[in-house]
Amino acid sequence: xAYASVRTLSPADxxxxxxxxxxxxxxxxxxxxxxxxxxxxxxxxxxxxxxxxNPPIFxxxxxxxxxxxxxxxxxxxxxxxxxxxxxVFPTQVEVLSRAEAPLPLGVVDKVGADLDTRLDNRVMxxxxxxxxxxxxxxxxxxxxxxxxxxRHGFVEVTTPKLAGAGAEGGATLxxxxxxxxxxxxxxxxxxxKQMLMAxxxxxxxxxxxxxxxxPSDTVRHVTEFLSFDAEVAPIRHQEDFLKILEGCVxxxxxxxxxHGKPYLDLLAADPKAPSLPIPRVPxxxxxxxxxxxxxxxxxxxxxxxxxxKVLGRVMAAKGHDLFFLVEYPSAIKPxxxxxxxxxxxxxxxxxxxxxxxxxxxxxxxxxxYDRLVARMKGVGLNPEAFEFYLxxxxxxxxxxxxxxxxxxxxxxxxxxxxxxxxxxxxxRDRNRLVP
RNA sequence: GCCCCGGUGGUCUAGUGGUCUAUGAUCUCGGUCUGUCGAGCCGAGUGCUCGGGUUCGAAUCCCGACCGGGGCGCCA
Numbered sequence: 275x276a277y278a279s280v281r282t283l284s285p286a287d288x289x290x291x292x293x294x295x296x297x298x299x300x301x302x303x304x305x306x307x308x309x310x311x312x313x314x315x316x317x318x319x320x321x322x323x324x325x326x327x328n329p330p331i332f333x334x335x336x337x338x339x340x341x342x343x344x345x346x347x348x349x350x351x352x353x354x355x356x357x358x359x360x361x362v363f364p365t366q367v368e369v370l371s372r373a374e375a376p377l378p379l380g381v382v383d384k385v386g387a388d389l390d391t392r393l394d395n396r397v398m399x400x401x402x403x404x405x406x407x408x409x410x411x412x413x414x415x416x417x418x419x420x421x422x423x424x425r426h427g428f429v430e431v432t433t434p435k436l437a438g439a440g441a442e443g444g445a446t447l448x449x450x451x452x453x454x455x456x457x458x459x460x461x462x463x464x465x466x467k468q469m470l471m472a473x474x475x476x477x478x479x480x481x482x483x484x485x486x487x488x489p490s491d492t493v494r495h496v497t498e499f500l501s502f503d504a505e506v507a508p509i510r511h512q513e514d515f516l517k518i519l520e521g522c523v524x525x526x527x528x529x530x531x532x533h534g535k536p537y538l539d540l541l542a543a544d545p546k547a548p549s550l551p552i553p554r555v556p557x558x559x560x561x562x563x564x565x566x567x568x569x570x571x572x573x574x575x576x577x578x579x580x581x582x583k584v585l586g587r588v589m590a591a592k593g594h595d596l597f598f599l600v601e602y603p604s605a606i607k608p609x610x611x612x613x614x615x616x617x618x619x620x621x622x623x624x625x626x627x628x629x630x631x632x633x634x635x636x637x638x639x640x641x642x643y644d645r646l647v648a649r650m651k652g653v654g655l656n657p658e659a660f661e662f663y664l665x666x667x668x669x670x671x672x673x674x675x676x677x678x679x680x681x682x683x684x685x686x687x688x689x690x691x692x693x694x695x696x697x698x699x700x701x702r703d704r705n706r707l708v709p
Numbered sequence: 710g711c712c713c714c715g716g717u718g719g720u721c722u723a724g725u726g727g728u729c730u731a732u733g734a735u736c737u738c739g740g741u742c743u744g745u746c747g748a749g750c751c752g753a754g755u756g757c758u759c760g761g762g763u764u765c766g767a768a769u770c771c772c773g774a775c776c777g778g779g780g781c782g783c784c785a
Binding site (some may be wrong): 299300302303304305306307308309311322324325326340353355356375376377378379381382383384385386387388389390391446462484486488490491492493495496500501576578579580627631632633634679680681683684694 | 710713719720721722734735736737738742743744745746747748749755770776777778779781782783784785
């Protein structure tokens with residue numbers, strides 16, 4: 275007999291013989307009767323045994339160690355006193371995997387635990403439904419992104435995560451040995467997805483890990499994160515794909531709102547659906563908005579954390595959790611960005627801000643070979659080291675653009691999680707490499 | 710990497726020089742209890758991050774290391 279899920283059983287199954295398996299979450303021995311709360315993926319159910327009616331089963335249940343995995347076969351009885359309105363009186367109980375005691379981290383203990391302790395014991399931590407709910411929401415967000423892009427003619431691709439050269443400079447790369455040569459862990463699929471724009475595979479997206487050896491130590495940085503990158507060609511201007519990005523994010527949040535109700539309830543979260551179009555705020559206008567709030571930045575400066583938060587509050591007050599910051603200064607953007615024809619200090623680039631945090635950044639790329647090489651030299655990069663990349667621009671490269679978006683941050687912000695690590699199963703940071 | 714704060718049983722916490730044979734909870738074990746669902750009641754068990762130093766005496770003060778929390782920088 276296959277093991278039944280708590281979801282498929284009901285009081286209507288009264289009198290039926292069932293087989294169930296799960297974790298023994300709690301054992302309540304009242305002397306003459308014992309109750310065991312059995313936890314499964316989709317919920318909990320109750321096993322019960324009376325000492326007078328079945329002494330061996332009573333002893334078997336009463337003697338269980340919490341969090342052991344057990345299987346029980348018995349008769350389902352409808353009972354309004356029991357959770358779900360029914361319970362199982364076993365005739366057979368088998369311990370499939372005995373848990374050690376004490377637990378390194380209680381699943382239903384009445385005391386909390388620090389995030390660090392929880393991550394050290396992530397398996398135990400993830401036994402809590404509210405922790406797993408985060409990853410169901412994450413799954414829904416990613417599903418919403420995939421679904422939207424497929425509907426708009428995109429192809430999902432994967433590009434190398436081991437590379438012989440860095441993508442953009444600036445961010446630090448993890449170095450590794452590659453049969454005696456130096457190799458790097460990919461910090462971004464940027465160069466590869468751009469190269470694809472010269473192939474006809476020119477509406478692509480990728481969901482893959484990115485690695486940054488930056489010694490960042492904050493609630494929104496990790497060294498390995500899931501990057502959602504997309505690139506589109508041919509385009510006339512940035513607006514051609516900003517529409518796609520906002521549609522994508524809206525669809526992802528809609529997907530969570532539509533299919534993730536139980537998870538959102540468990541997490542006491544209720545993410546707002548953005549109203550489209552998401553506002554485009556030019557950098558210069560952002561400086562003005564900040565000045566009104568008493569936060570003065572010099573023209574050309576990148577927004578610091580405080581400015582980002584203040585701007586986030588200003589826009590939230592206008593009803594916008596999400597907004598695009600467009601027309602960034604060229605100087606604080608990577609070499610591959612396209613600069614404005616009539617004002618080279620300003621670039622065709624953007625950041626997507628969500629609740630005071632940078633969610634995505636992107637822009638139109640420089641597709642003209644000579645200008646691209648000139649910009650590379652301008653930021654101190656050696657074009658010869660990027661020959662594999664530049665070659666794609668010499669034989670017909672359409673105008674293109676795209677973005678990179680941090681999935682972990684998206685999950686964090688959608689659910690208002692205090693730390694990005696909550697949104698990652700086994701996060702990697704400056705100090706954590708295990709588990 | 711920088712600034713501030715911290716590290717006490719498996720877990721979470723009280724304790725700022727002697728009154729600490731270290732508080733409480735949770736947990737574990739034993740007992741009790743025939744409807745629990747944060748089960749109750751009784752009893753027991755488990756601990757001052759590591760290394761140096763100050764002092765008659767250190768969980769408590771000082772130095773270092775490691776680790777953690779918050780913030781900044783950097784970015785997704």
